[in-house]
Every structure is written in C-alpha cells, then in structure tokens.
Amino acid sequence: MSYELIGMVVLWTFLFGYVIVASVDFGAGFFNAYSLITGKQHVLTKVIQRYLSPVWEVTNVFLVFFFVGIIGFFPSTAYYYGSILLIPVSISIILLAIRGSYYAFETYGNKGHRGYAFMYGATGLILPASLSVVLTISEGGFVDMTDNGPFLDYWALFSSPLTWSIVVLSVSAVLYISAVFLTWYANRAGDFKATKLLRRYALIWALPTIVTAGGIVYELRSHNPEHFESLMNLWWMFAISLVFFLFSVWFIWKKKNYGMAFLLLIGQFAFAFYAYGISKYPYLLYPHLTVYDGVTNDAMAISLIVAFVAGLLLLIPSLYLLMRLFLFDDKYVSGKK
Amino acid sequence: MLLFEDPVFSSRMLTLLTLTFHVIFATLGVGLPLMIMIAQWVGIKKNDLHYIMMARRWARGFVVLVAVGVVTGTAIGLQLALLWPNFMELAGHVIALPLFMEVFAFFFEAIFLGIYLYTWDRFENQRKHLLLLVPVAVGATMSAFFITTVNGFMNAPAGFNIVDGQMTGVSPIEAMFNVATPTKVAHVISTAFMTAAFVLAAIAAYRLIRGSNHVYHKKALHMTMKLGLIFAVATAIIGDFSGKYLAEHQPEKLAAAEWHFETEEEAPLILWGILDDDQEVRYGIEIPYALSILAHNDPTAEVIGLNEYPEEEHPPMFVHYLFDIMITIGMWMIALSLAYWFAMRRGWNFVKKNWFRWLIVLGGPLSMLAIQAGWWMTEFGRQPWILRGVMTVQEAATQSNYVGHMFFLFAGLYLILGIGVAVVLRKVFKNHPVEKELAEQGGDQS
Ligand code: HDD
Ligand code: HEM
C-alpha cells in the first residue's frame, strides 16, 4: 500500500471512531436538556453521568488525533483548510469548550446551573452542524483560489441546499446513534424507565436519518457529478448499510437485542462512511487538492506509521481496561460501584 | 484598531492569548500528577492517612484543571493551523512526528486518569491504585516533552534542507532532537514541577493563615516546600544551561534579553534598568562578569552583542524585563524555600508567622508569572522569525480578515472558563472540608 493510502485509511478510521463516540456524547447532551424541559431529567442524567463523564476526554482525543494526523500525513491540508476554516472551526472550538467544561464543572464540581445544562444540550446540536460544514466544503465549489491563497465563499456555502441537507443529516444521525446506544446502556443498567424513553427517541430519529442520507446522494448528483459517479459504483456498500439499518430498527421495535441493534448500527454507519470515503478518494478538497499533491515526504510518512503502530500497541490494552471497568462491568453500569 | 486591520498582528495576539491561558493549566497538568503520586506514596509508606487525603484532594482539583487544559489545548492545536497555515504546512513536513506522538501521550494520560479517579475504593491494595497514576504522570510529562521539541525546532530548525525552494533530506528524528531540545525540555519540565509544588504550598499556607491549625495543612506545606526547593534549584541550574545554549545557538536572543549590544569580553549581567536612545542602560543592577559566566562558564569569555545582527532581525527590547522577571522570581523562590527549610530544621519560629506564610502564598502566583514571563521572553525573543532563519512570522500568517473578531470571541471564552474554574474549585473544596473528609475516612489520627 502507498503511504497516502495507509494515511487515509488510518485517519478515516479515527474520524469514524470520533463520529460514533462523539454522536453518543452530543445526542446525550441534547436528550438531557430536553428532559429537563419535560421534567424527566432524573431518568437520563444518571445514565449520562455514569457513562459519559469518565470518557469525555478520550472522545476529545479522537478529534485531536484526526486533525494532528491529517496535518502530519498531508501537510498541504494545513495550508488549504487552515486558511479558509478560521470562522467555522473557531466556532466549533468554542462549542467544544463549553461541552468539555460542562463535564468538568458539573460532575467534579457541583450540581450546577440549569442554563448551563441547556447550553450543553444546544451545543450537542450545533456542533455536528458546524463540524459537518467541513465535509460540505470538501465537496468543492465553495473555495476560490486567489493570489493571496484560498478563500471561502460564504454566500455560496450557505445558499447551497447541499450544505443544509448535510447539516440536517448530521443532526439526525447524532440523535439516532445516541438514542440507540443509550437505549442499550440504560437497558443494561436495568433502568427500564430510561430504556423506554430512549427507545422511543431511537425510533423517532431513524426515519429522518435515512431519508436525508438519501437526499444528499441525490443532491451530489448535480453538485459534484464526478463524486456522484464514483458513489454509484459503490452502490452495494450502501445496500449493505441499508440492510443493517433495517435490522437494527427491527430489533429496537421488537424491544430485544439492543446490543445487537447497536452493533448493527455501527455496521450501518461504517459501510456508509467508508463508501463515502472510498468514493471521494483521492480528493481532499475538490478539485484543488488530492492526496498525491498533499502527501508528506517518505521519511515522515514512515516515522508516522511506526509511531502509530507503537502507539496502538500501548493504547489498545489501556482502552480495553477502560471499557472493562466502565462499559462492560455490570456492577459499575448499574450504579453499584 | 490594529487588531482588526492587520491579520499578522491579530494572529500573534490570538496565539499569545491562547497559549498564555493554556500554559497555566498545562503547567499544572504536568506538575500535579507527580505531586499527587509522591503524596500517595508517602501516605502508603508511612501509613499516614493525611498524605493519602492530600493525594485525593489534589487529584480532585487536578481533574478540573486538566479539563480546561484539554479544552484550551484543543483550541491551540487547531489555531496553529488556522492562524499559521503556511508555517504548519512546512512544519507538517518536518516536525509532525512529535505532534503526532503527543496525541498518544494525551490518550494514554486521559485513559488512566479516568480510571484512577473512578477507582479510589475499588482496589483492596492501595499500591495498585497508586500504580494507575504512573501512566498519568508519564503521559503528562511526555506531552510536555513532545510539544517542547516542536518549540525547540522553531528556535533551532534541523532535520531538513531547502534546495531551490524544495525541501529535501527530511529527518524527523533529527528535527525532534534539535540542539534546543535538551535544555528546553529539561527547563520546561522542572519549572512545571516547581510551580506545581509552590502552588500547592501556597494553598496550604493560606489555610494555615485562615486559622486552620490542622496538621494536615502543616504536613502539606512542609512536603511541598521541600519539593519546591529541590525543583527550584534544578530550575536554576538548568536555566544556566539554557543560557549557554542561547549564547551558542541563538546569541541574538540572549543579547536582546540582556541589552548587550557590543560584542565584548568580561560581559556583566544587567538586571532591570532603563534603556535610553543611545543603547545605554541606566539605573540597572550590574553584576560584573556574570553574563560571560552565564553564557560560557568563563568570566573572561566573549559574548556576542546584538549589533552584529541587522536591525530588522532584532527582537523587541522589552524581552529584557521578561527575562528579569523570570530570573528574579527564580532566585527569590530558592531563597524563600531555603529559608523555610533551614528554619524548620533549626526550629526558628519566624516561618510560622503570618507574614512569612503570606510570602509563601505569594510564591504560587509568582511561580506561574515566571513561567509566563519565560515563555513570552523566548517567544518574543524569536522575532521576527517563526522558524528561525527560515520563515518569518509575516510569511507564515493567515490572510483572513476576521482574526481580530476571533480574538475577542476567544477572550470571552477564556474569561468564562477562568471564572468557572475558580468558582468550581472553590466549591469542590468548600463542600468537602478536610476535617470532615478525614473523619469519614476512618477517624482523624491527630
Ligand atoms: C517557574 C518558572 C521559571 C523560573 C523560576 C526560571 N525559568 Fe527560565 N524559563 C521558564 C521558566 C522559568 C520557561 C517558561 O519554562 C521557559 C520559557 C521557554 C522555555 O524553554 O522555558 C524559560 C526559558 C529560559 C531561557 C531561554 C531558553 C531558550 O530560549 O531556549 C533561559 C536562558 C532561562 N529560562 C534561564 C533561566 C535562569 C538562568 C533562571 C534562574 C533562576 C530561570 N530561567 C528561572
Ligand atoms: C510548553 C507548553 C505546553 C505544555 C507543557 C503542554 C501540556 C499540556 C497538557 C499537560 C495538557 C493536558 C492533556 C491531558 O491532561 O490530557 C495539554 C493539552 C493539550 N495541548 Fe498542550 N501543552 C503546551 C503547549 C501546547 C501547544 C503549543 C499546543 C499546540 C500544538 C498544545 C496542544 C494541546 C492539545 C491539542 C491538548 C488537548 C489534548 C486532549 O484533547 O487531550 N499544547 N497540553
């Protein structure tokens, strides 16, 4: 495999990891805030604090890994994206800061302000929207190359239907992923009230997710025909994704195998996410930047790969320990520890 | 306003703002795990609940600080690419390796910190729980190590050649272990330990002033002052090596920090003072031969002056004051902790007086100020270069017109975070007074 391919596979995998873990986290924040309004707060808050508090820093590192990694493997992305993303990414940073501090302040500190919980919930919806704009931009058509470097055309970006459908997809996917995960977690914790509530949320958000996903493929056809073309060549991956989706909704509907339902959901998103990634290869930014132009020198590529493998050898056992203690330890999950 | 007109200037100010804020938490994030570890270890060894309780309480404060460190660190990591896209593109080719490895250090630290915090009462054997802290401390120290090598690279670029505008012969390892790395890393880490110790000492001293006469605070004060002394001495020694590094490899920075204009032998060290238009220093404290000693360990050695360099490569002259602040505080803290230690051994009573304790309280913020002054000195002292001799700050910056707006946005964020941290930390410790917590943990031994 060439270095650019290895780099892309690794980075895409971490991005996928972030999408799943962060979705659970973002969605949970929203449901928590929502339940504050509807007075069902006690049902959810406990689940959220037991599952999310110990791991939020790990979630954040996934994101850091992705952006540090992409600059390492493809330094030109720093030049292209760094120049144009000042505003959207700065906003994302601030939203992330609010979330991170929420955990720290609420859980280690004290029961806090309701307003803070609402802010925290709201960021759960705005963040996926603001982060997903980066994906939209990468589809091309919004960036002008000038003598002074790349410039982002905000008007074109915000008046494009593609932008908005990706925003809607990201939000509903976040809520769907999160609801399915929390249904399973609450069920394991033996908290049947929470399970019931979350199961309902999962079913509600299933349909919008799949509909907007379809809509985006349709819009790409006019926005970026080249990408659409290669997307269609991978139709079978999307088909598998759809089948996974149907099965996981079926399980949730039937109130059984929540764990399986969540695994199927991961499969569903994995197939769609990788199909999207493969179809986009080798472009990092249509049509200005490909992985071939952007890739780093051989010496750096090799040392990054070596560092990566060494890092994984260190991390996998530690992550295993973390999961065993907090995710799969039934006594911890149900609050007896 | 210049902030809205000049993207280069506003990028510098935003970098300054974020790093200054981040480094408060980063420094404590590097220093505190070691302190917690030592306390818990002493506690287990002596079978003394007080030290265990110190570890427990410090750890509680530590998480809050780490959380803000993570948040602001994520901000600076992204901002480097947003504000200095040209620099990061070049840097990505040569120095991406330590940045990448730093992420693994974070991962490692975050995972074990999560486990450590939530497992205080899950282990029969306390030693096992203590072991969980080792990866936290190692991870934190490694992240300081990695990021500092990147900063070293900016000061002493290595590991690549530029031939006809093309980069060739890249060696990430050489870039990482550039000539600035050894002294820089050692100094940054020892100052982090020193600062953490003095900040904890300040808290203990404050509780004692406030009338708590509990032995817990006395033990805490005693331990942290001793640790502080050790690391303060280490800091000064390593700082001396840093001076030698500068004299050898970045003489213009040392010359600017010392207002040393003409190359000469037997150079004196000048502290404070005022610079007039003819490059004459007035009202300064002059220590004969000291600059030659700092630079080359030899009172007669020649020290290169700033006038050897073209005007446009001179760093701003105010770095002199930043350097003085750092050195003065460094010396002061050694004197203070030495006095404490000596007096405690001799049983002299003045160290138990409130005025002395107030000095200790002041020592915490002062150490933090020294860290800031040190960083500002090195960072401003590198001007006009972002990558010394290769790329200027001007060339590296973004062209975006909105950096000024972002500056105010982030200033607001840091203000809120700063207040939030203060409020939460106060609450955490107010709601769990030491006396109560000790009683809960199986009776107070004192
Ligand atoms: C508690 C903080 C603190 C204290 C007491 C000192 N320093 Fe320091 N110093 C730092 C905190 C610091 C720092 C923040 O860690 C810096 C900034 C960049 C770096 O590498 O370390 C630094 C940089 C720095 C440099 C520049 C290194 C470079 O640019 O590569 C020199 C020459 C010294 N120091 C020398 C000293 C001396 C002779 C001290 C005598 C006591 C001293 N420092 C005390
Ligand atoms: C000498 C200066 C610095 C020191 C000692 C330092 C150290 C630290 C420490 C201890 C943390 C907390 C990590 C944790 O506990 O998990 C942290 C977070 C972070 N720092 Fe810094 N840092 C410094 C400067 C920088 C700079 C210049 C950058 C930008 C490249 C940076 C990037 C980050 C990032 C991205 C995080 C968040 C990591 C996470 O998500 O866990 N740091 N830093």
Ligand code: HEM
């Ligand atoms: C954490 C402690 C640090 C502090 C307080 C700090 C402080 C500063 C200051 C004051 C400036 C502005 C200089 C000027 O405008 O003249 C600056 C610039 C900068 N620093 Fe640092 N710095 C720190 C560490 C680092 C590290 C570890 C790195 C490398 C990864 C770094 C990278 C940069 C960059 C890229 C700039 C912009 C270019 C420039 O102005 O020279 N800084 N920093």
